[in-house]
Amino acid sequence: MEIWKNLLLEIKDKTAYLTVNRPEKLNALNRDTLQELGQVLRRLKTDNGVRGIVLTGAGERAFVAGADIAEFTGLSQEEARQLAEWGHHEVMDVLYHFPKPIIAAINGFALGGGLELAMACHVRVAVAEAKMGLPEVSLGLIPGYGGTQRLPALVGRGKALEMILTGDMVDATSALQWGLVNHVVEAKDLAVKCEEILSKMYSRSATALTAGINAVNTGLRAPELGYAAEIEAFAHAFTTPDFHEGVGAFLEKRKPNF
Known part of the structure; x- marks a missing residue:
């Protein structure tokens, strides 16, 4: 403390x-x-x-x-x-x-x-x-x-x-x-x-949580930019280790190790 x-x-x-x-x-x-x-x-x-x-x-x-x-x-x-x-x-x-x-x-x-x-x-x-x-x-x-x-x-x-x-x-x-x-x-x-x-x-991906926060906030702050921000964050997720772990775990029928 x-x-x-x-x-x-x-x-x-x-x-x-x-x-x-x-x-x-x-x-x-x-x-x-x-x-x-x-x-x-x-x-x-x-x-x-x-x-x-x-x-x-x-x-x-x-x-x-x-x-x-x-x-x-x-x-x-x-x-x-x-x-x-x-x-x-x-x-x-x-x-x-x-x-x-x-x-x-x-x-x-x-x-x-x-x-x-x-x-x-x-x-x-x-x-x-x-x-x-x-x-x-x-x-x-x-x-x-x-x-x-x-x-x-x-x-x-x-x-x-x-x-x-x-x-x-x-x-x-x-x-x-x-x-x-x-x-x-x-x-x-x-x-x-x-x-x-x-x-x-x-229990979820930390990088995905951050991306979700950013996308939601962008859309609330500037609605005209929200969809583009979501698309870009979605695409970027494919480059992250968490994406590979999450998809791998799904296909292997196990819990992901984030």
């Missing part, structure tokens, strides 16, 4: 368990926490012993209950722009384009920047008691870490605008129905469910 100022990191059985550790602040994202997240993600990206990440919050009350609003006080327009750009570049976009699967284990409140953090992950699993929302309009703001873009991609324009313009929270059942989360489980089963999903992914 590595103990950072605002994070905990444990690597076990190919999985990095990354925990935002500010329970007294409901794990709110201050600048120091975002900096640490960026540093850890860069390291895990090149760690060949890590195939996936579970991202969660410390304690039982919150995943991440938003940004640290105290840090917003006194910011100029240009400073606010720089803060949003920095958060996108250093953390949110890194998560979204990460070449290994990342699961957000939503163990409580995921609000504002916390929900944006979860939406940047590839898969979301929530406890039944979780509450999610983008309450920025109640502060005279809008989401600044990708919420206005990633929420519509998950739930559609109408639901996204309802959440963003009311600032209201939704419960886990509604989040599941809308497609905001992939699974809802009891709190005792949260880690088990995340590990179950990752275990299945680990």
